Amino acid sequence: MTQNPLLDVEGLKTYFYLEDNQVAKAVDGVDFYINPGETLAIVGESGSGKSITSLSIMQLINKPGKIIDGTITLEEENLLKKTGKQMSKIRGNDIAMIFQEPMTALNPVYTIGNQIMETIRKHKNVSKKEAQERAIELLRVVGFPRAEEIINEYPHQLSGGMRQRAMIAMAISCEPKLLIADEPSTALDVTIQAQILDLLAEMKERLDMAILLITHDLGVVAEYADRVLVMYGGQIVEETAVEQIFENTKHPYTTGLLDSLPSLEKDMKRLGAIKGTVPPAHSFPKGCRFSSRCPHVMERCLESNPDLNEVESNHKVRCYLYN
Amino acid sequence: MYKYIIRRILVFIPMLFALTVIVFTLAQLAPGDALTGQSLADPNVDPEVYEQQREALGLNDPLPVQYWHWVSSAAQGDFGDSLVFNGRTVMDLIEARFANTLYLGLFSLFITIIVSIPIGIYSARRPYSLLDYGATGFGFLGLAIPNFFFGLIAIYFLSIQLGWFPAQGTLSSPGAAGFGSFLDRLHHMVLPGITLGLAGTATYMRYMRSEVLDVLGSDYIRTARAKGMTENSVLYKHTLRNALIPIITLMGFEIGVLLSGAVITEQVFQYPGLGTLFISSVTNRDFPVVMAIALILGVLILIGNLLADIFYSIVDPRIRYD
Structure with a gap:
């Protein structure tokens, strides 16, 4: 780390308290940082804890979930110490978020303009007219040629x-x-996906903002991310620069994810797949959480969970194969 | 938007026609006529006299002719004369009662909304709290108890035992005017109003609770929170309008439910409204009155649905452009 990170997450634990006194450890001790202007991708299957990590940063975890430990530091300030009111000034202003489902993420009964202007007027001290002008400008920036009309249209249009x-x-x-982008392109047509991701990349350059990109698509990671975290079972299992993850894959889980991608270079008869599914967050295996699905499982993997160790410079892995 | 409203109004016309046919047919299907009604059927009168009367009143005309007579004059607001109350027109009889029933219905709807919507919202924000359980219990009780029974209990405890509210009528001293008489009227409406609105209150409360819960869990509420909206804005701006959409539909039907429920409730409280008139007219076979009331109630229900459709399109932009 040569510079101060924009966001620094340490020891984050978000648990869900289920019925029958079960505890789902959806996020269980996650540490990472994001530098200003950087794109960090979090990759993992459904249930790996990547979305809960992003919602924890925003403190939008609903009951029965709760952030029980850790610090989330944005520019030297611990967000977990903020009151609800202070947090609402940070959301949308310092940290913004977009979601997977554009079809349902906008309120159906208010116009697009209303919903954008509302955000501007909440955080900036501007008149209604200024907010409207800004909304039109923003819509034009994101690629609406007839932005003046769009502000009066409803999401269903x-x-x-x-x-x-x-x-x-x-x-x-x-x-x-x-900007936290939680699977921003997953629900869209393939042709639109690239447009949306390109737009995000363009906005990132333009506003010099950092992006936390949540995705399960390693293709997206290769193209848009600077660094990548691989999550499994609520923990980070591998963390490195984006080139390393493809050329110098360490963790068997990451290897499994890469093998399940179609490739033009390799002559493959069948796509690889990781057998089984992510175990539910309230009943992880005793040792390494990936042990139940790992092709390289050893005896010690069943006994204790390995730590996340830096095995090469800027390359951390949570696996006994490397220490 | 205007197109939509005009289309709704055009649909209204065939429904109105169907309504008149149904009301007329049902009245014809009922056994007997005014001249065989309880109060008039005097065994000492020569049946020949009744037959002459029937001929004179047009009761022996072919049905389509009778229907045409009835509909064409009803369209001009003339429902004929009552066969029981000598010399009084049907409109005259109804006019006096209609306002009473309307006040009672509106008052009851007002109580329903004032009670059910805030409790519904509270229950949704604090599900499984003590008040939520209480409201749920009250809701099931309210739906399970028949109107007339609740009315009797209310009269026994609140009127006879405690003497807080009058048990019947609309006014303590007839002919009084001014603000005092308005309050007196309200005082008289409390028990029938609550009785009438009981089932509706329970229904609205349950609906409101589930709608608000549903909306609070939706993606766009998460978006609103993610862009920094305060809880108040999330609740009152983003949640409420969406949660009210099904409630508005319900309210359209509620107008009909209130008026038909009023028939029983008014009877229990001896409240001089359309309901009491309707029941006495049915027992007396006073068909012009019965038909007029049935038609008016039917029209009010149609209007209720029309209003609900219009409000619906105002609240929910997705409806307007279909």
């Missing part, structure tokens, strides 16, 4: 890709320092 553009316009309306 727009297509999925357009709604996601509107979401992005809303998210960047207060020029956040960090």
Whole structure:
């Protein structure tokens, strides 16, 4: 680390208290940082804890979930010490978020303009007219040629890709320092996916903001991310620069994810797949959480969970194969 | 938007026509006529006289002719004369009662909304709290107890035992005017109003609770929170309008439920409204009155649904452009 990180997450634990006194450890001791202007990707299957990590940063965890430990530091300030009111000034202003489902993420009964202007007026001291002008400008920036009309339209009048553009316009309306994008392209057509991700990359350059990109698509990671965290079972299992993850894959889980991608270079008859599914967060195996699905499982893997160790410079792995 | 409203109004016309046919047919299907009604059927009168009367009143005309006579004059607001109350027109009889029933219905709806919506919202924000359980219990009780029975209990405890509210009528001293008489009227409406609104209150409360819970868990509420909206803005701006959409539909039907429920409730409280008139007219076979009331109630229900459709389109932009 040569510079002070924009966001520093340490020892984050978010547990869900289920019925029958079961505890789902959805996020269980996660440490990472994001530098200003950087794109950090979090990769993992459904249930690996990546979305809960991002919602924890925003403190949008609903009952029965609770952040029980850790610090989340944004520019030297611990967000977990903030009151609800202070937090609402940070959300949308310093940290903004866009979601997977553009079809349902906008309120159906208010116009696009209303919803963007609301965000601007909440965080910036501007008149209604100024907010409207800003909304039109933002919509134009995210690629609506007829932005003056779009502000008066309702979400149901727009297509999925357009709604996601509107979401992005809303998210960047207060020029956040960090944008959390939770599977921003997953629900869209393949052709639109690239457009939305390119738009995000363009906005990142333009506003010099950092992006936390949550995805399960390693193709997206290769193209847009600077660094990558691989999550499994609520923990980070591998963390490194994006080139390393493809060329110097360490963790068997990451290898499994890469093998399940189709490739033009390798002559493959069948796509690889990691057998089984992510174990539910309230009943992880006793040792390494990946042990139940790992092709390289050893005796010690069943006994204790390995630590996340830096095995090469800037390359951390949580696996007994490397120490 | 205007197109939508005009279309709704056009649909209204065939429904109105169907309504008149049904009301007329049902009245014809009922056994007997005014001249065989309890109060008039005097065994000492020569049946020949009744037959002459029937001929004179047009009761022996072919049905389509009778229907046409009835509908064409009803369209002009003339429902004929009552066969029981000598010399009084049906409109005259109804006019006096209609306002009473309307006040009672509106008052009851007002109580329903004032009680059910805030409790519904509270229950949704604090599900499984003590008040939520209490409201749920009260809700099931309210739905399970028949109107007339609750009315009797209310009269026994609140009127006879405690003497807080009058048990019947609309006014303590007839002919009084001014603000005092308005309060007196309200005082008289409390028990029938609560009785009438009981089931509705329970229904609205349950609906409101589940709608608000549903909306609070939706993606766009998460978006609103993610962009820094305060809890108040999340609740009152983003949640409420969406949660009210199904409630508005319900309210359209509620107008009909209130008016038909009023028939029983008014009877229990001897409240001089359309309901009491309706029941006495049915027993007396006073068909012009019965038909007029049935038609008016039917029209009110149609209007209720029309209003609900219009409000619906105002609240929910997705409806307008279909």
